[in-house]
Amino acid sequence: MTPNTDPNEKPGFFDKPSNVAWILRIFYALCILLFVTDFVVHRHIYTSWEEIPAFYALYGFVACVVLVLIAKQMRHVLMRSETYYDKDTEEESHVDR
Structure with a gap:
């Protein structure tokens, strides 16, 4: 990431490391939730x-x-x-x- 050249420009949402970490936590939580859901939801399978x-x-x-x-x-x-x-x-x- 390159720093802003204009001092009056607001930093973007993804320029803040805390926002990126927050999004990654949500992503990992969704991955875990979908993995756990795989054991709970009944699937209609066609092959063994x-x-x-x-x-x-x-x-x-x-x-x-x-x-x-x-x-x-x-x-x-x-x-x-x-x-x-x-x-x-x-x-x-x-x-x-």
């Missing part, structure tokens, strides 16, 4: 492995990790060199001469 406690939380976590790993590999396929667009302008400048 959905009976595993916290199955949906584990499934979501594994899915996110897999997506990140796939994205890292796709980066190598899709990434262009830093001078990719400069090559066109260099070729055009040679043609103009």
